[in-house]
Amino acid sequence: MMDLENEKIDNLVARLDELVRWRPGGDGSYQDPNSALSRIQGKTNHVVMGRRGSGKTRLLSELSREAEEKDVLVIKFGVEEAKELAYPDILIQILRSFVESFHSRLTEKPDLLTKDWFLGYSQKVTHPVNEYIKGKKRKELLPKVEKLRDRLNALLEESDEIDAEYQRSESGEKSEELGIGGGVEKSGKDARFNRTTREMSSESRTSLARQKENKKEKVERLLLDFKDLMEGVAEHFGSCIFFVVDDFYFIRRIDQPPVIDYIHRICKDSSSFLKIATIRHRSQLYEEKDLRRGVVAGHEAQVVDLELxxxxxxxxxxxxxxxxxxxxxxxxxxxxxxxxxxxxxxxxxxxxxxxxxxxxxxxxxxxxxxxxxxxxxxxxxxxxxxxxxxxxDTKMPELQVDTEEGSGVERELRDLMLFDIVRFCRDIKKKNCFHINKDALDAEPGIKRLVDLLVDARLIHLITDNTSNSKRAGRYSAYFLDVGLYAHPQRRGENSIDEVAFWVRDDAGRLKNLERSPVYQPRKYGQLEELARRVRDKEVDLKDAILSGSIDMSDTDGKTQDMIDQLKLEMPVTTDE
CATH class of the missing domain: 1.10.8 (Helicase, Ruva Protein; domain 3)
Structure with a gap:
């Protein structure tokens, strides 16, 4: 045994703290799961999939380091810093970042007497003609870079003006609704003025929508210019280009297909390749509405899955x-x-x-x-x-942060779904694993999405997505309830959890203990919506309700406990056993 009270343990805790919040530029050895690093270095488009904390950002950082050593030009952008932007502004911001990187690469000079400085000096001495041609090419590229950068900046300024005009329009309409006459109906000239103001507000809205559509068209017209510039930069440096986009899932789902579609078209039939990191069930890489947009995973972009x-x-x-x-x-x-x-x-x-x-x-x-x-x-x-x-302290708060803005109903349904699963497994069946019939899940795509979101949130974990059971017909997905939701030491005796050793395999390699897991029968999506309406006004803190079986409730006020008990009555157990 090691004494935990020593300086090395202090340093270990500090190092673990760094790793929990690892950022690009951090040090430390890198373990490559599933040979992901060697795969992502290939000259093709890649989408890295993994839950929060699975190592996506670290993998992209390692890719950048190794690619640069092989003279590959790596252009990076982290979406989180611009996650408030909608399409096309988010795309404009990404493109502007790429162009800024081009400008930096074309204008940067190595520090005096460094390795890069000596290498550049040697090239000028031994290959003066080549260096002259490169210098001439650089001078041709820089005006193109600056022109495209100015056009992108102008589009962003245009966005600010549109937003400001929209805010003024909204503010003006609200002032008219309030009125100055205390609700007294106006007549004659004043009434005509009010109608005109509302009509102008409607016309203004239409005009603003038209301006936004025009801006999308302007961005579209920049594609060939960007592609031409990109190919010129690649030729100048004599290398291919990796466009690296981290945290892609922060882009609104509705905006993801057009964004990735645009960047993919830039890279198509060129020496440039797209490397994106995202969370699987928070991503929509392809859509087919009026036009086909996006990329097809496995065809136009290869998937590198960091999950086991x-x-x-x-x-x-x-x-x-x-x-x-x-x-x-x-x-x-x-x-x-x-x-x-x-x-x-x-x-x-x-x-x-x-x-x-x-x-x-x-x-x-x-x-x-x-x-x-x-x-x-x-x-x-x-x-x-x-x-x-x-x-x-970490997973439940992240669950709220990760929910897309404007999807309050989905957040409410997701939390209810988690409460129902936790209650079924922990409080009723007292098992840490459960099955869901695949056909039942596929029949309710809304419920399937909620389950997938809970997997992405690391509150339930997939054991296998395709298993059978000798006691039941059909195919099943098997899941493991997060340890933090069931394994508090105070759960003893009749409240203790039967921890299924699901990982044990029989001679045929099958997970033989999974048969001990109960089957959870998902509710219909409409049923869950109805439950949400019925419990919305009960002032139940669902976080407390979810965690209540794993913490000491002696300090919980009686009102909260009554509300939780009421919520349980509102949600009868559903199971097909």
Whole structure:
């Protein structure tokens, strides 16, 4: 056992804190799951899929580092910094960022007496003609870059003017609605004036909509100019270009197809390639309405999936163990396993759901809890406490942040769905795993989307998306309830959870223990909407309701507990068993 009260553990906790919030430019060894780095370096378009904390940003950072070493020009943009923008403004911002990067690359000069400086000087001496031609080409490209940058800046300024005019129109209409006569109906000239003002407001709205459509057309006309510039830059540097877009899911779903479609058309039939990182079920890469827009995953862009289903727990265990050893070596801990006792490490792997950031977060918290208890190592019980705290402090708040703006109804239904699943598994069946019939799920696409959103939020975890059961007909998807929602140490005796060892396989390689998991019968989407209407006015904090079975409710006021009990009565159990 290792004493947790020492400087190396202090450094470890600090390092884990950094890794939980890793940012581009961070250091540390990189573990490559599924050979993702070697795949994404290929000269084709790629879409990296993974939940929050699965390593998408780190993978793109490693791609940038290795690509630059191979003289590939990497142009990066993080959508989160512009996530408030709608289409086409978000596209204009991305294009402007790309053009700014072109300008920086064409004008940058190496520092005096550095390796790059000596290399450039050597090229001028040994290949003066080539360097002259390159200098001439650079002078031809810079005016094109600056012209395109100015046009994009003008379009963004136009956006600001349109928004300002819209705000003035809205403000004027609201003032007219309020009136100055205390609600007294106007007549004659005043009445005609009011009608004219409302009509002008309507005309103004139409005009603003027309201006926005015109702006989309202006952006469309820039495509060939951008493509021409891009090919000139690639030729000048003698390399291909990787356009890297991180956090693509922050773009509104309705705007994602036209944005990725535009960038894909820029890259098509060229030496430039698109590398996008996103979350699977928060992304819409393709649509076919009046026009076909977007990219078809697996055809026009290859998918690099950073997720491993929990059914492959052995592979997840090896991956996280390698990560853990690397982190411990960084701070001088020679025996990483000595920090845990019993099933502590294995429980931390389960509590992470296979997501590296969540693994680091749970381990960091469990070390802190163990130190508070004056313990010399981390066991399963402390990991469970940490998982519950991590779910409450990190996962549940992220669940609210990750919901798309303007989808309050979906957020409400999603939270109700989570409450229903947690109650079914934890409070009624007392199991940590459950099945859903695939046909039943496919028959309710709205419910399927809610389940997918909960998987993306790391509150339920996919074990396998296709399994059978000797006791039941049909095909099933199997899921694991997040440890933080069921495994608080105070759940003992008749309230304890039967933790299904779902990862155990029989001689044929099948997950034999999954048959012990109950079948959850999803509600109809309309039923869930009706339930939402009925509980909306009950002032129940669904977060408390979801977590209530995993925390001590003795400090919860009676009113809240009554509301939660009422909510349970409103939602009778649904199961096909």
């Amino acid at each position: 289903p929990l059914g492959r727990l052995d592979s997840i265990n090896r991956f996280l163990k390698a990560l853990w050893r690397g982190v411990c070596e960084e701070v001088g801990i020679e025996d990483p396993e000595s920090i845990f006792k019993g099933q502590g490490f294995e429980q931390a792997v389960l509590a992470s759901g296979g997501v590296p950031r969540d693994f680091f977060g749970v381990v960091k918290t469990s070390i802190s809890i163990s130190r508070e208890r004056n313990e010399d190592s981390v066991g399963k019980m402390r990991v469970n406490e940490a998982a519950q705290q991590y779910a409450e």
